[in-house]
Amino acid sequence: MNAPDRFELFMLQEGEKKITEKVVTGMSNASDFILLKEDHTLGNLLSAHLKQAPHVLMAGYKIAHPNVPEVLIRIQTDGTLTPREALVSVCKQLVAAYGHLGREFQKELALRQYADQGEHAAGGGGMGGQNGF
Amino acid sequence: MDFDPMVMDDAESLGPVVKISQADSVRTKFELSNVDISFANSLRRVMLAEIPTIAIDLVEIEENSTVLADEFIAHRLGLIPLNAEGVESLVNSRDCDCEGYCEHCSVRLTLHAKCTGDENMSVFARDLVPTGERLNQVLGTPIVTDSEGLGPLILKLRPGQEIKLECIAKKGIAKEHAKWAPSAAIGFEYDPHNKLHHTDLWYEQDPKAEWPPSEYAEWEEPPQEGEPFDYDAVPNRFYYNVETAGNLPPDAIVTEGIKVLQQKLAGLIHELTEGEGGDGANGDYNGPRSPEYNTGADGFGGYTTPFGNAGNQSAWGGAGGTTPYGTTPYGAGQSSWS
Numbered sequence: 001m002n003a004p005d006r007f008e009l010f011m012l013q014e015g016e017k018k019i020t021e022k023v024v025t026g027m028s029n030a031s032d033f034i035l036l037k038e039d040h041t042l043g044n045l046l047s048a049h050l051k052q053a054p055h056v057l058m059a060g061y062k063i064a065h066p067n068v069p070e071v072l073i074r075i076q077t078d079g080t081l082t083p084r085e086a087l088v089s090v091c092k093q094l095v096a097a098y099g100h101l102g103r104e105f106q107k108e109l110a111l112r113q114y115a116d117q118g119e120h121a122a123g124g125g126g127m128g129g130q131n132g133f
Numbered sequence: 134m135d136f137d138p139m140v141m142d143d144a145e146s147l148g149p150v151v152k153i154s155q156a157d158s159v160r161t162k163f164e165l166s167n168v169d170i171s172f173a174n175s176l177r178r179v180m181l182a183e184i185p186t187i188a189i190d191l192v193e194i195e196e197n198s199t200v201l202a203d204e205f206i207a208h209r210l211g212l213i214p215l216n217a218e219g220v221e222s223l224v225n226s227r228d229c230d231c232e233g234y235c236e237h238c239s240v241r242l243t244l245h246a247k248c249t250g251d252e253n254m255s256v257f258a259r260d261l262v263p264t265g266e267r268l269n270q271v272l273g274t275p276i277v278t279d280s281e282g283l284g285p286l287i288l289k290l291r292p293g294q295e296i297k298l299e300c301i302a303k304k305g306i307a308k309e310h311a312k313w314a315p316s317a318a319i320g321f322e323y324d325p326h327n328k329l330h331h332t333d334l335w336y337e338q339d340p341k342a343e344w345p346p347s348e349y350a351e352w353e354e355p356p357q358e359g360e361p362f363d364y365d366a367v368p369n370r371f372y373y374n375v376e377t378a379g380n381l382p383p384d385a386i387v388t389e390g391i392k393v394l395q396q397k398l399a400g401l402i403h404e405l406t407e408g409e410g411g412d413g414a415n416g417d418y419n420g421p422r423s424p425e426y427n428t429g430a431d432g433f434g435g436y437t438t439p440f441g442n443a444g445n446q447s448a449w450g451g452a453g454g455t456t457p458y459g460t461t462p463y464g465a466g467q468s469s470w471s
Binding site (some may be wrong): 006007009010011017018019021035038039040041042044045047048049052061070084087088092094095097098099100101102104105106107109112113116 | 308401406
């Protein structure tokens with residue numbers, strides 16, 4: 001009845017910004033980043049990789065309530081980088097890593113299909129796309 | 134370059150490694166290694182919930198004399214997998230300029246069946262006929278994989294009963310409703326010998342005797358007898374089993390998942406670097422950081438106020454904050470990037 005629309009889990013409302021930085025007072029070189037309409041997919045991914053990044057002293061994320069699609073990521077750096085720079089460089093690195101994964105996958109898939117075709121040369125196995133109907 | 138290579142660069146330079154053990158029209162099984170568990174899990178989560186596909190979203194029922202209620206049938210129709218090839222060029226219905234729906238943001242399907250014989254009649258997904266303009270010849274066609282070419286059973290009719298309806302299929306993601314999920318199931322497994330003790334195996338007498346070994350058990354070294362627990366160990370090899378519901382080929386689910394994740398990350402980069410001018414979300418990034426940035430703490434001093442005052446995660450607070458960050462400190466350093 002009064003359940004919120006499901007699309008509110010992933011669609012930004014009018015005037016909302018995907019990511020907002022809030023400087024943490026009382027901690028040096030620390031910022032909170034509030035990601036709207038995101039979940040553990042990005043929260044865990046980013047905080048785990050920020051922890052491994054250089055010049056990052058501390059990184060963590062929380063999802064304050066399971067029904068509220070908001071992620072808070074707190075980053076503290078050693079001052080060489082701003083938290084925002086650290087976050088951007090981790091994002092860039094991850095985009096590159098996933099790009100690498102995509103290319104590896106395509107390469108391996110081509111090899112696999114080639115091998116399968118060899119095995120089923122006589123049987124004519126219908127490997128690959130399945131959109132032939 | 135005054136850029137410290139990242140700690141993880143060692144592993145990253147090798148990058149993720151993929152080994153595919155099975156790839157056919159129903160499933161793709163592969164091993165992903167040399168990545169962090171969060172990296173692997175994000176891919177799994179995105180493949181489950183955030184790949185756009187197409188599913189019936191609106192049903193107009195003209196005639197329903199079956200024993201099933203309208204909404205019951207509508208729900209069943211929604212769950213029928215439709216071919217999602219080319220769905221990326223379909224406009225999201227909410228973003229479309231049209232009123233309601235049009236051929237750019239939807240596919241129309243009709244179903245009309247009447248039992249005229251004297252035996253009960255079954256209505257299958259193959260009886261759903263796409264009508265009207267479509268972006269391509271297969272988008273929105275019900276998936277039929279059984280040998281008789283029938284597709285999923287929708288309902289049954291007794292003699293004299295009739296069903297006549299029109300469906301509007303729209304683009305969406307499984308976060309909104311599971312009917313848009315491209316995968317029937319995604320197997321995700323690591324550490325088949327439970328060396329990391331991430332799980333507790335319940336047992337009566339002997340866990341070894343009572344738990345069947347994982348199919349990936351022989352891919353990894355079993356633990357030695359009396360081996361001490363390695364508390365520094367992290368999972369490194371992940372076994373995926375991506376099974377399609379029919380709407381997208383299984384390998385496309387993986388590649389689409391990667392694409393969606395990259396888009397999410399690129400969106401963040403774009404928002405975070407907005408106002409730096411020129412340096413968009415593309416291009417090569419790993420340039421050195423300019424030393425001007427080292428004044429970090431000072432640079433921040435001036436900007437605490439707009440954030441603090443406007444406060445909260447409200448959009449206004451954000452807007453006020455982004456400008457000072459975007460223009461001054463970052464723009465200056467940009468020239469020294471390689």
